[in-house]
Amino acid sequence: xxxxxxxxxxxxxxxxxxxxxxxxxxxxxxxxxxxxxxxxxxxxxxxxxxxxxxxxxxxxxxxxxxxxxxxxxxxxxxxxxxxxxxxxxxxxxxxxxxxxxxxxxxxxxxxxxxxxxxxxxxxxxxxxxxxxxxxxxxxxxxxxxxxxxxxxxxxxxxxxxxxxxxxxxxxxxxxxxxxxxxxxxxxxxxxxxxxxxxxxxxxxxxxxxxxxxxxxxxxxxxxxxxxxxxxxxxxxxxxxxxxxxxxxxxxxxxxx
Numbered sequence: 121x122x123x124x125x126x127x128x129x130x131x132x133x134x135x136x137x138x139x140x141x142x143x144x145x146x147x148x149x150x151x152x153x154x155x156x157x158x159x160x161x162x163x164x165x166x167x168x169x170x171x172x173x174x175x176x177x178x179x180x181x182x183x184x185x186x187x188x189x190x191x192x193x194x195x196x197x198x199x200x201x202x203x204x205x206x207x208x209x210x211x212x213x214x215x216x217x218x219x220x221x222x223x224x225x226x227x228x229x230x231x232x233x234x235x236x237x238x239x240x241x242x243x244x245x246x247x248x249x250x251x252x253x254x255x256x257x258x259x260x261x262x263x264x265x266x267x268x269x270x271x272x273x274x275x276x277x278x279x280x281x282x283x284x285x286x287x288x289x290x291x292x293x294x295x296x297x298x299x300x301x302x303x304x305x306x307x308x309x310x311x312x313x314x315x316x317x318x319x320x321x322x323x324x325x326x327x328x329x330x331x332x333x334x335x336x337x338x339x340x341x342x343x344x345x346x347x348x349x350x351x352x353x354x355x356x357x358x359x360x361x362x363x364x365x366x367x368x369x370x371x372x373x374x375x376x
Contacts, residue, residue, distance in 0.1 A: 146223065147175045148230040150191070162235065165209045175233065178206040194220045194231050203238065215242045251282055262293045268300035269370065271363055274320070275308030283319035291326045300332055303366045307338025317346045324357055335359070335366045 134154070137144050143159035145152060152173050160166055163178070175191070176184050183204060190199050198221035205213050220233040254276075263271045272290060294302055304323065324334040335358045344359075360366040 143235040145175060145233045145235065146225065146230050147191075147233065148225070148228055150174050150176060150188070153225065153230060159235065162214075162237065163208050169209070180205055180207075191220065191231055195222050195229055197222070206235070215239055248281070252285065254282075262290075262297060262299070262302075264297060264299070265367070268298065269303070269367075270294070270297060270299045270301075271303045271305060273305045273308055278309055278320070280319070287319055287323055287326065290323050291330060291332075294327060294332055295330060301335070301370065302327065302332055303335045303337055303363055305337045305363055306340070306343065307362070309338075309343070314346060314349070317343060321347060335369070337361065337363050337366050 137154075137156045140156055140158055143162040144156045145159055146154040152170050152175055155163075155167055155170055163170070176187060179187050187204070190202070193199060199219065201217055201219045204216060204218055206216050207213055215238050217236040217238050218233060219236075220231050223230045223232045261273060263273075265271060272293075274286065278286075290302075290304075304320075306320075324336070327334050337360045339359055358366070358369060360369060
């Protein structure tokens with residue numbers, strides 16, 4: 121055990137920081153003492169240019185008071201992870217997660233701050249939000265036709281996440297509108313992979329459990345082949361080329 125401790129004591133901490141993939145900043149009394157290579161690259165600056173500067177300079181004016189208090193509290197214990205917008209030296213902004221904790225540099229009490237770029241995370245969240253909004257809009261297009269019959273047109277690109285959301289939304293919408301027969305129209309769908317095909321056809325199974333009869337329209341040959349290749353049973357589900365054909369099958373007169 122003593123050998124392990126002795127080995128650890130020989131570790132060059134600054135060298136460890138230099139190999140970190142996340143930007144790291146050491147500062148005390150609101151003055152930067154050190155930044156690693158990742159921080160130089162991230163902030164598009166150099167060590168000489170930032171040492172001695174205030175770490176508050178990277179934040180928006182509206183955030184500085186809160187960050188100042190946060191840094192001060194971190195001398196006693198690690199601060200919680202937060203999300204903030206920071207400035208690079210070229211004026212561009214980046215969404216980041218910040219985590220800081222106390223650190224002793226010789227006899228000097230300092231703060232080490234980790235900066236983690238969450239640009240991709242924010243883009244995923246934005247995509248998710250936009251997709252949910254799109255799904256919610258689609259859910260309003262469950263169009264009632266006659267009595268207990270409605271049409272649900274599925275449009276656009278359907279990926280795995282969108283398929284899951286549709287699986288939740290369609291049955292709920294059908295139940296809310298007291299629909300007993302629903303035409304699920306695929307004519308507006310451009311591409312489907314195997315997972316998505318499976319998820320969409322599960323909708324008909326869920327609807328059947330609710331006592332709702334499903335009819336499928338607009339199914340392209342390649343989509344039908346995908347279902348067959350996955351051993352998805354289509355023979356029990358009436359399938360037609362168009363919504364008009366489906367309505368005719370259900371003995372509803374449709375004017376041309």
